[in-house]
Amino acid sequence: MQNSKCGxxxxxxxETxxxETxFHPADFSALKFENGLIPxxxxxxxxxxxxxxxxxxxxxxxxxxxxxxxxYWSRSRQSLWKKGETSGHFQRVEQIYFDCDxxxxxxxxxxxxxxxxxxxxxCFYRTIDGAVVGEKVFDEKDVY
Amino acid sequence: MQNSKCGxxxxxxxETxxxETxFHPADFSALKFENGLIPxxxxxxxxxxxxxxxxxxxxxxxxxxxxxxxxYWSRSRQSLWKKGETSGHFQRVEQIYFDCDxxxxxxxxxxxxxxxxxxxxxCFYRTIDGAVVGEKVFDEKDVY
Numbered sequence: 019m020q021n022s023k024c025g026x027x028x029x030x031x032x033e034t035x036x037x038e039t040x041f042h043p044a045d046f047s048a049l050k051f052e053n054g055l056i057p058x059x060x061x062x063x064x065x066x067x068x069x070x071x072x073x074x075x076x077x078x079x080x081x082x083x084x085x086x087x088x089x090y091w092s093r094s095r096q097s098l099w100k101k102g103e104t105s106g107h108f109q110r111v112e113q114i115y116f117d118c119d120x121x122x123x124x125x126x127x128x129x130x131x132x133x134x135x136x137x138x139x140x141c142f143y144r145t146i147d148g149a150v151v152g153e154k155v156f157d158e159k160d161v162y
Numbered sequence: 163m164q165n166s167k168c169g170x171x172x173x174x175x176x177e178t179x180x181x182e183t184x185f186h187p188a189d190f191s192a193l194k195f196e197n198g199l200i201p202x203x204x205x206x207x208x209x210x211x212x213x214x215x216x217x218x219x220x221x222x223x224x225x226x227x228x229x230x231x232x233x234y235w236s237r238s239r240q241s242l243w244k245k246g247e248t249s250g251h252f253q254r255v256e257q258i259y260f261d262c263d264x265x266x267x268x269x270x271x272x273x274x275x276x277x278x279x280x281x282x283x284x285c286f287y288r289t290i291d292g293a294v295v296g297e298k299v300f301d302e303k304d305v306y
Contacts, residue, residue: 046290057201057215059203059212059215061212065210066209066210066211067210068203068205068212068268070261071201071203071261071266083290113289113290114289114290115286115287115288115289115290115295116286116288116289116290117214117215117278117285117286118278118279118280118282118285118287119285122215122285122286123290124212124286134261134262135262136262138262141261141262141263141266142259142260142261142266142268143259143262144259144260145257145258145259145260146190146227146257146258146259146260146267151259
């Protein structure tokens with residue numbers, strides 16, 4: 019979100035009661051992809067812990083909506099990225115939200131294992147002054 | 163976070179016990195700013211609700227660390243943005259985390275009023291299929 023008035027153009031209020039049964043939006047063309055990408059914040063559906071931050075392109079979002087398994091766009095590899103493909107640590111998506119400016123997404127997920135390559139539940143396992151505060155949930159050497 | 167091995171270069175483990183007393187990091191030069199900006203996820207410190215998504219430049223991060231009031235960089239206005247300057251809806255920062263790749267921040271905050279210009283507690287008040295599910299906490303016409 020930026021400090022501008024909100025656009026509030028994406029989605030359709032007519033579908034308010036279908037969140038559970040109809041996961042796929044009628045139209046997400048109103049979402050603002052910047053250079054083909056939209057930021058995605060990923061939050062544990064139960065603990066509410068923020069797990070990671072990534073980007074999606076339209077294909078990743080479509081695949082996520084169709085399969086309910088989180089897909090992203092890897093900017094470092096420049097390729098579609100099914101989270102958990104290597105590690106088995108998939109993310110089952112419970113819900114997707116978009117923000118007032120329609121330029122950021124929030125996914126709530128059921129995370130298998132941990133979200134972080136370093137073996138932590140969340141990628142945000144360190145405070146700004148260097149304290150390691152996150153929960154280590156697997157040994158990354160066994161997985162990657 | 164991207165699907166690469168994590169850098170884990172920012173911060174200093176020597177300071178692990180100073181999170182509460184010494185909020186300012188010894189060095190955040192290891193943080194990866196892209197075109198001068200780093201994404202910042204903002205989460206309510208109590209409810210764990212994700213409130214908004216914004217960007218910081220180095221100055222915004224320094225001001226946030228120094229004042230414990232969240233500052234961002236408004237890309238739309240191309241200027242420093244002290245959140246709440248117009249609305250009074252400031253964010254008192256409790257903690258700042260950085261992710262494994264050191265290219266994203268997570269702030270936990272005490273939010274005065276609501277984070278969203280549209281009067282909602284969180285900017286993520288709609289699901290992808292258009293359902294409005296967020297909590298309206300103020301009338302934006304009274305504030306802006």
